[in-house]
Amino acid sequence: NPLHEEVITIGGSREILVDGEPALVMVDIAMQYNEDFNDVVLTFVNNINTVEGGTHSTGFRNAMTRTLNNYGKKNNLFKNDRSLTGEDVREGLTA
Numbered sequence: 001n002p003l004h005e006e007v008i009t010i011g012g013s014r015e016i017l018v019d020g021e022p023a024l025v026m027v028d029i030a031m032q033y034n035e036d037f038n039d040v041v042l043t044f045v046n047n048i049n050t051v052e053g054g055t056h057s058t059g060f061r062n063a064m065t066r067t068l069n070n071y072g073k074k075n076n077l078f079k080n081d082r083s084l085t086g087e088d089v090r091e092g093l094t095a
Contacts, residue, residue: 003033003092029060031095039090065089 013026043050043057050057069083 001035003035007032029095031093033092034094036092039093039095041090041093041095060095061086061090064093 008029008031010029011027013024015022015024017023041057041060043053043060045054045056065084065086068089072078072084
């Protein structure tokens with residue numbers, strides 16, 4: 001059972017240098033929280049499911065935790081200088 005009706009979508013692209021050559025990096029994310037305790041995060045590179053994860057999966061998880069903690073601190077949503085853990089952020093997440 002989803003906790004919110006609308007799926008959150010984020011996308012963008014950026015040109016970067018890889019070994020001195022320009023490369024286009026594109027990112028598309030769709031995510032929704034549900035009542036479950038487990039998280040389901042599926043990652044793909046060049047349309048191939050990266051079952052074992054990778055740096056992009058680790059980066060997504062770290063960025064989610066950092067972003068929600070920054071938002072919470074900025075808006076005084078946490079008591080006693082507490083913050084969320086990665087498990088807190090991912091609980092019930094399907095992405």
